[in-house]
Amino acid sequence: MSILLSSETRVVVQGITGRDGSFHARSMREYGTKVVGGVTPGKGGESVDGIPVFNTVADAVRETGADCTVIFVPARFASAALREAADARIALIICITEGIPVLDMIRDTHYLQERGCRLIGPNCPGLISPGAAKVGIMPGRIHTPGGIGVISRSGTLTYEVVWALTRAGLGQSTCIGVGGDPVIGTNFVDLLALFEADPQTTGVALIGEIGGNDEERAAEYISSSMKKPVVSFISGRTAPPEKRMGHAGAIISGGKGGAEAKVVALRDAGVPVADRPDEVPGLLSSRLAVQPPGMRGRP
Amino acid sequence: MKLYEFQAKGFLKEYGIPVPEGRPVSTPQEARAMAASIGCPVMVKAQVLVGGRGKAGGVKMAKTPEEAEAKARDILGMHIKGIEVQRVLISAAVDIAAEFYISLAVDRTGRTVQCIASASGGMDIEEIAATQPDRIIRFPLDPAEGPIRATHMAALGRAFGEDLSEQAWAILQGMYRLFSEKDCSLVEINPCARTPAGKLIAADAKVIFDDNALFRHPELENLRSPEEYGAEEMDARSNGLSYVGLDGTIGCIVNGAGLSMATMDLIKYFGGSPANFLDVGGSSNPEKVLNALRIILKHRGLAAILINIFGGITRCDDIARGILMARERLFIPVPLVIRLIGTNEAEGRAILKGAGIDAYEDLTDAVKGVVAKAGPTDARSTDGKGNNR
Numbered sequence: 001m002s003i004l005l006s007s008e009t010r011v012v013v014q015g016i017t018g019r020d021g022s023f024h025a026r027s028m029r030e031y032g033t034k035v036v037g038g039v040t041p042g043k044g045g046e047s048v049d050g051i052p053v054f055n056t057v058a059d060a061v062r063e064t065g066a067d068c069t070v071i072f073v074p075a076r077f078a079s080a081a082l083r084e085a086a087d088a089r090i091a092l093i094i095c096i097t098e099g100i101p102v103l104d105m106i107r108d109t110h111y112l113q114e115r116g117c118r119l120i121g122p123n124c125p126g127l128i129s130p131g132a133a134k135v136g137i138m139p140g141r142i143h144t145p146g147g148i149g150v151i152s153r154s155g156t157l158t159y160e161v162v163w164a165l166t167r168a169g170l171g172q173s174t175c176i177g178v179g180g181d182p183v184i185g186t187n188f189v190d191l192l193a194l195f196e197a198d199p200q201t202t203g204v205a206l207i208g209e210i211g212g213n214d215e216e217r218a219a220e221y222i223s224s225s226m227k228k229p230v231v232s233f234i235s236g237r238t239a240p241p242e243k244r245m246g247h248a249g250a251i252i253s254g255g256k257g258g259a260e261a262k263v264v265a266l267r268d269a270g271v272p273v274a275d276r277p278d279e280v281p282g283l284l285s286s287r288l289a290v291q292p293p294g295m296r297g298r299p
Numbered sequence: 300m301k302l303y304e305f306q307a308k309g310f311l312k313e314y315g316i317p318v319p320e321g322r323p324v325s326t327p328q329e330a331r332a333m334a335a336s337i338g339c340p341v342m343v344k345a346q347v348l349v350g351g352r353g354k355a356g357g358v359k360m361a362k363t364p365e366e367a368e369a370k371a372r373d374i375l376g377m378h379i380k381g382i383e384v385q386r387v388l389i390s391a392a393v394d395i396a397a398e399f400y401i402s403l404a405v406d407r408t409g410r411t412v413q414c415i416a417s418a419s420g421g422m423d424i425e426e427i428a429a430t431q432p433d434r435i436i437r438f439p440l441d442p443a444e445g446p447i448r449a450t451h452m453a454a455l456g457r458a459f460g461e462d463l464s465e466q467a468w469a470i471l472q473g474m475y476r477l478f479s480e481k482d483c484s485l486v487e488i489n490p491c492a493r494t495p496a497g498k499l500i501a502a503d504a505k506v507i508f509d510d511n512a513l514f515r516h517p518e519l520e521n522l523r524s525p526e527e528y529g530a531e532e533m534d535a536r537s538n539g540l541s542y543v544g545l546d547g548t549i550g551c552i553v554n555g556a557g558l559s560m561a562t563m564d565l566i567k568y569f570g571g572s573p574a575n576f577l578d579v580g581g582s583s584n585p586e587k588v589l590n591a592l593r594i595i596l597k598h599r600g601l602a603a604i605l606i607n608i609f610g611g612i613t614r615c616d617d618i619a620r621g622i623l624m625a626r627e628r629l630f631i632p633v634p635l636v637i638r639l640i641g642t643n644e645a646e647g648r649a650i651l652k653g654a655g656i657d658a659y660e661d662l663t664d665a666v667k668g669v670v671a672k673a674g675p676t677d678a679r680s681t682d683g684k685g686n687n688r
Binding site for chain 1: 405407408410411412423424425442443479482484509510511512514515541543545553554555556557558559560561563564565566567568573576578581609610611612613640641642661662663
């Protein structure tokens with residue numbers, strides 16, 4: 001088991017005829033993901049490496065039974081793509097696109113929520129359940145199946161931590177990049193709850209960064225509601241205030257959102273915070289070792 | 300994108316919110332003429348994008364046009380947090396009986412636009428929150444509906460008082476229209492002044508546009524000030540790079556924002572000091588590496604450079620080609636430490652090897668390596684290094 005994504009998940013790629021969409025559609029299929037179709041308005045009937053292309057998400061869902069979509073369309077069309085996916089009642093929507101206006105995301109997250117859809121992202125690498133399927137842009141081979149859930153606001157930093165976990169012999173159940181924007185569909189707490197309930201997951205690596213208070217809220221949730229061990233890493237300890245550090249959401253503003261406050265909140269909640277990404281596996285291993293056997297899931 | 304006060308007030312006025320009459324000027328003579336035309340007393344206010352103008356002496360009252368000229372002479376050319384004042388706003392002085400606060404901003408957690416109002420205006424909202432948290436009213440605005448009179452009049456009444464709630468309501472509506480029509484991430488009026496005659500007026504204002512939405516408002520691009528981003532940041536932006544200058548000695552080129560920050564943190568952790576944040580982004584154009592190095596090499600006191608790539612979309616061979624291209628075209632007078640891993644790593648290593656360059660595989664090793672090569676962190680006091688040929 002894993003969370004959200006399994007080998008049975010049927011995926012459509014919105015923007016499949018674009019440069020990124022076609023490249024990653026192939027890469028996802030090579031990894032074993034069931035890529036059942038693509039959507040590009042006006043290109044219905046064509047195919048990309050044998051993957052059928054539809055004009056609309058509704059067509060794709062009707063023809064393929066898709067229950068997941070990954071969006072690679074440019075920022076100015078992303079809002080329409082999100083709503084189209086929600087109107088087709090796709091349960092899991094992953095939006096890779098960076099640079100979507102924040103007001104669009106405010107309106108769209110509510111629109112999606114009202115239709116019972118879960119959104120991962122935007123401005124995210126997607127998610128992967130190692131050995132089963134990946135829906136996103138991460139390099140599959142650095143992952144290995146196992147018991148660690150990984151949640152992150154970043155892309156390449158997640159790869160760094162995943163790679164360290166893999167080298168240390170700690171496989172992963174599901175790895176999810178929630179996205180670097182200020183307004184995102186799924187946050188740390190949502191995913192911590194899913195990992196806590198997932199029998200395969202034995203522990204969680206939580207990779208945060210400056211900006212907002214999602215890490216602080218995660219700390220509260222962990223101390224009140226989680227039994228599985230969580231280890232964290234927070235980036236941006238050397239970031240200056242009032243400067244956007246690449247991600248639209250990574251900004252220390254009005255004295256809020258600094259790394260130190262997040263580290264303190266997590267440590268106060270009993271979550272070890274690594275000083276370096278490569279310390280995460282060691283901290284997790286030692287926490288897993290002290291778990292009573294009954295609490296450990298199947299590796 | 301941040302606006303100067305005079306620009307922000309221009310937008311408030313356009314959206315029907317009362318603001319004092321005023322115009323920006325850039326010479327003491329113009330200040331005098333403007334003061335005469337507006338009618339004294341006037342305020343002479345430094346126009347900079349950083350906060351703390353008042354404390355720095357950048358806001359003065361003038362009772363006569365001559366005084367406005369003298370005050371403008373004092374303020375123009377002064378430096379506020381390192382920024383030279385090039386313009387002052389001459390605006391009609393407001394007779395203030397009470398100061399309120401009102402703003403609209405994005406609430407990340409609630410995924411809404413949130414209104415914050417307080418009867419304790421005139422100081423930073425952070426300060427109000429710290430000292431008088433019970434004097435702050437917050438309410439979310441429905442993303443589809445905006446302000447709703449039946450619900451929000453009462454909330455405004457609690458901050459502004461019953462007698463002013465009708466005016467506050469009109470201001471909120473104008474603010475919300477501005478916020479949503481121009482895609483703002485902040486609209487703040489502080490202080491929102493009450494005059495002795497009982498009128499609310501925006502004595503100071505801040506407006507920030509969402510950079511991601513500027514494609515919908517190309518006309519706003521003209522308002523962008525070179526002050527918001529330094530020359531290097533602007534250069535980086537126009538080349539598709541994300542850059543923030545710092546004052547350390549180790550230049551960083553990394554793919555991905557989170558990994559860029561983590562790389563800076565690691566440099567600090569191992570006793571070095573990062574010279575910058577630089578995310579080359581997800582694509583793998585060799586030109587980007589060239590541009591990134593060109594920008595970093597302008598940094599004064601640069602002692603070494605670390606290139607840290609974890610290839611996903613970014614391909615290590617493209618990065619390697621970019622490095623070789625940069626070595627041919629740029630004079631690189633400092634040690635270059637490279638870490639390559641991920642997509643097309645073997646090809647990337649082979650390309651570098653052919654040019655006699657070794658690359659680390661492990662991030663911690665690479666950071667230790669670059670810190671050792673950069674030497675002690677006070678190395679930046681040695682001059683002259685790092686200019687482009």
